Amino acid sequence: MSLKPTDYPRPPQDTGRGIHWSAIPYHGKALSDIDFWLGELKAMGFTWVKLLDDGGGSSLELCKVLLENGIMPVVRLYRYQPNPGHIGGREDQTVGKLVEIGVRYFETNNEPNLAVEWKDGRIPPDWMKIVAENFIIDANIVTKHGGIILMPAMSPGSQFRKYLETFKEAGADEFFSSGKAAIAHHNYWGNHPLNYPYDEVNQKEHPGATVFEDSYCWLSWYALLEDFRKVFGYYVPVLETEGGLWPGQRDDNRYPETTPESMAEQLTFVAKFMQGDEKVVLPDGTELSVLKEPGTYYFCTGWWLIANELMGHTDTAWSSHAWYQLDKHLPVVDALKALGSHPRKEGVPEEEVEPEPQPEVEPTPTLQWDPRLDDLGVKLVKGDVSKPRFALVEARWYDEQESQGRHHIFVEVIKDGKRALDQQVAFGWPDNCYVKGLSPTGKYAADFPMYAPIGTIGAGPYWVKVFTAESDKVEGLGLGTPETPHLAIHTSFSLKFQWVEAEGAPPPPKPEELAQTLWETAKASASPHGLIMPLNKEAPTFKVAQEQGLGFRLSPEVEFTFKDKKYLGQIFEQGYVIFEVPKWDEPIILPREEGSPHPWETL
Template identity: 35%
Template sequence: MVQLSDFERPPSLRGIHGSPGTHANFDHDYWIRQAQEMGIGIYKLMDDGSGSVLEFARKLRANNIMPIVRMWKDRPNPGTLPSQDLSYVRRYVEEGITRWFEVNNEPNLPHEWRMGQWQSGGRPELVVQNWLIDAEAVIQLGGYPAFPALAQCSFHPECSSIRWYVDAFEWLARNAADRAREVFSRGAWIATHDAVLNHCYRDEAGEWHFEYPYDPVCQADRPGRTIMDDDNSLIGHRVPVQLLREHFDLEVPVMSTEGGVFVPHDGTAQWDPRYPAYDIGGHAERTVAMFRWLERNTPDYYFGMCPWLIASELMGHPPGPWSKDCWFWVGRELPVVAAVKQMGPPLMGPRPEPEQPVPGEPSQKARLISQWMTDEEAQEWLDHFAQDEKYRTLFRTESRGSD
């Protein structure tokens, strides 16, 4: 059985998602230098199955940056990796470039399915059946296959990530427990797309809160709310982590290979009115705070965060929906770049994961947030946010797609 200590751990949990395209037709040295100046330890790339980013990944490795390679296919579901893709998985592993692979992407979204297949039903079950085949093949080649990252959609009626995870792990436990336990014991890991949205804030004492939905604001509004109720959070990865523990009593590495704090497109961004809006300056501030919060608060299984997205057109990708998502625009470098470069080296040593609050009776609700606040502070929040309808704002977000 592969232990957490047996996996390669990146030099820093600070990562970045590279180009939204599947080629590396750009100045490799320039972009590696930018990554190094930002202290990047993990770099997510997408390979079209032909080794399209292999040489760039090789250079990243030579510069002490750990590549994660997604074997990209347009509308990959339902299906498994072609033999050509597996031949390049072998090369990445045997040539010492990387062992970390993603074999699927956001299968809870319609545009990741072949035309007409999304409506066929049984989606989580079909995905995990095919994932087991791919995972076994990648492990056989010496690689580490990721359990597919979902788009965090909470309980969206069509794309719910939480319901998808629950159904997927229940199917594995009922129908393929031995195979699932074997792959998770031999190198499989969990990829996520932990999207902060605007679910973060700095309190009066200057402390940043990224622990949504366990933070004081959410718990005052909706006492007892847990990550199994809303995963639109930096800690959304706790949903599959919790389900893996419940069904298989296992713990594997977790890396967020997209997500982070999104760049605001139209001046400011504010998905949830309970939390502050932010502009591009706030995006930089929150990204730095996010990395520092992760360094201080994540458990041993959390290996890294690769925010979406470093650049698009500047890396040879045609103009498109991702143009305004980037840290580097054509003719403009967003404030986040300088802010991350000024962070310096990562803090050393993650802290143990705080225990998750357990919903209780009304008389116990102040206790739900006492791990983040004193009892007096918790009660003050509950008293301040009267539990009437004007504060009952169930947060939902439409899916945010990616390549």
């Protein structure tokens, strides 16, 4: 069987935007400046990072930091000239430690079609068979810990079909079909335009050329996915672990040299494509988008190279490739920061979605709880019930069939009979959360895609609450079923929060009761000297009486208690003025019947 794209691990706020860390497996220099680098990664919208490990855990601390900040590491277990060969006991232990902290994707080989990656610099005639058989050995080691192994990426411009057929003959289908393996891809394209080889210049020289014959282009990911489907019968994710371009390239003299500005322009387009904001239409009418197959399996970029010397690499071979250099950074940095980012879109494009009516308002806050939630381990944690709050009034789970491909938490928030557009919802997971405003239209006020199974961390990785007010909190949400809590099966939740008054609070007192208590308190403290009383023009009761024209004072300001609450009141010729302390902007005014006695007259 094959799996859906959403069955594979991805970062919480996946933008599809990834970058290659330094070209060395030691990260002490980068960790010493990690606050700076994390700030830059987030500002540019990166949620994936490819990095190297020396096979003994040299990346462990860096991976922890990245994961804590919602960034998915892809780890290459670096071996010098790894062919022919496979990983061993040292890497076995390291994979176990990395998987334990949350790393999932691993590379164990690199560009095996190049002589530089072979011992003695010589490629044997049956190199594909040797690489595929060693891949099976590596796969057994990586996957026994719960990791996902990546098929070794070849160098840019390679043809994929025979390579893939050799892996299938070696038995790789066992790992690909079960979600234990995916594809690494080195997607460089030199100074070619993004629509190469379909562009006008190339087509004039090579009429009818397609990406399947000439894959030295950005669109090579499409050729790789389609060739994989033709060989294996299904798709698996493609993760770019190197790729992009850098200033000064002119591999093809038919096109201008890559400049810092053209680099920024092209990568900005790809960034928008990866989060679902752009699409490409080929000459035969094929539409490529991350919103539809096979683009849904195009997981991330892996652009080369964030830094060289600034991350401790002393070899200057890559200095001009680095985005951050000793004396400057390339324009692509500012371009991506200016672009911004958002989580990768899922499903069909927005323009194809039927507008849906606003939900009906539930007239009562009685909780409607889907009993299947108990089987999943979902829990309701009430907010402070002594205060007004957004209470959970409805919670429902949708199984795989009911979800119809969706894998989201859908939320509605109601106050005063309508959607509370001034509020925000927090969707959280361990050590982080994403705060989202409410939409004025649509069936739900907010939604959030889930990628982790419910059994990933204890009772589940996700929680939800209204962020901007006192609120109940729902914990233990995630993909999967009660029977398969560790599988990322497409399931969904809908939650509805409604504003309610404090539970158990007494009903507000009737004004008549307050006036009677004020009268009795004033009578008990009345002066035997009659109406001689001090005048306090700053008293809130006196100010309100003057504004309302309530006439002469018939009592001083009187403090009294009614049902455990403190009040300040005063009696005037034509009415009572009362405040609950300290609500000085909420006066309670009650008319006084003409001719009725005041406290002094009853002495």
